[in-house]
Amino acid sequence: MTKTLLITGASTGIGAATARAAAKAGWNVALLARSKDKLDQLADEIGDCALAVECDVTDRAAVKDAVDQTVAKFGGLDAVFANAGTGVNTPGVEKGDPDEWHDMIHLNILAVLYTAHASLPELRKTKGHFVVTGSKAGREHFKGSIYSATKWFVHGFAGNLAEEMREFGGRCTVISPGMVNTPFFDEPKPEKLQPEDVANAVMFAVEQPETSAIREIHLMPND
Template sequence: MKTILVTGATAGFGAAFARRFVADGHRVIATGRRVERLAALAGELGERLLPVALDVTDKAAVAGFVDSLPEGWRRIDVLVNNAGLALGLSPAWEADLSDWDTMIATNITGLIHVTRAILPGMVARNDGIILNLGSVAGVYPYPGGHVYGGSKAFVQQFSLNLRADLVGRNIRVTDIEPGMVQGSEFSKVRFGGDDNKAAAVYAGTNAMVPEDIAETAAWLISLPPHVNINRIEMMPTCQANGPFAVKRE
């Protein structure tokens, strides 16, 4: 049984991770900002889930997070850096700077601060797993993806560089890079709560669902301790990387 910290566990991938890990016999520390959703998840999953309010952009809260946990929950075997978001699809010259700042604060700064808070304990025990949620957007650019794609490219390179620091230690790091996934709040958040725009993204597709990503995470933490998967890129069969964009007169 592992103790697993999942950030952004109030919906989508995070809630799917929590459900899958508990079903597999692990304990989950589920964090997020919407405490009522965490409470509902705890009511559903029982004593194997510890709900803890945490905003990953609150640097002081993140720094003191481990010490704030009940004593029996402070050894974190697996960190799932799931908290993140995309905001807007406007071209760069029209994008809202506050959206850019929010994506950087959550997808980059929040992720590295949570990692820095948890990693020393793993190093001291010479044991641990870090799963970072990247995206195919960090590899394949698309119009309007500017800062979101840039933030996920950072997650990929940060993950690889963590492995460079940790070589020879029993601490594994994987960047999980999903493509199109429906059934989460991702597109709804991106479009400011517009359900019609969010639904249009997946119209006529057979996209992946959060449970597919949770299945992958469950496989990753079940691997022998000497096996590290550096990156895992995932797309539904209805999606592929596209041809070069060419503007013709």
């Protein structure tokens, strides 16, 4: 039976690359993001195994509805990639913008929690896999970085969730990249990690045999 992967932040960058990699590997893919035009274009490119769901993942009800749509379309849910995230334009604490912190925390932290909460009942049925995008910034300290602090949460949460999912045979993996050449940055970074590099790591994790649980994959640019 064909497996199904739900991806948040699927319209560009790492999410889109993972959708392509999963479809190539024979998975169904549910694509979640706010950018309907980009989602529809990606779904058309991938074909019948793709479902595009316009979704603000900071809206708990919308996330639950997206999970329900995915299960209705494909018959189940085997893996989730909570990839949506953002940074801030104004760095630091003293000179930082609390409104930016508010929006970032809702996307980088609460949206991950909402995605896990909505998908775990389905992942329990399939002994499924929850994957989340962490960061090098979630493993090291960066001067005054609130973004880094949100990723420290993600890394801690992933470890805790792995222990919870282990009770029913499920798995959780945090993908921890250094700098990746994505629209997250204003200027292209061709010498850094590529979205496809991270997508390959996600697929490596979710296609492990049942006896193997990859808790973390840490990637760095080879420059």
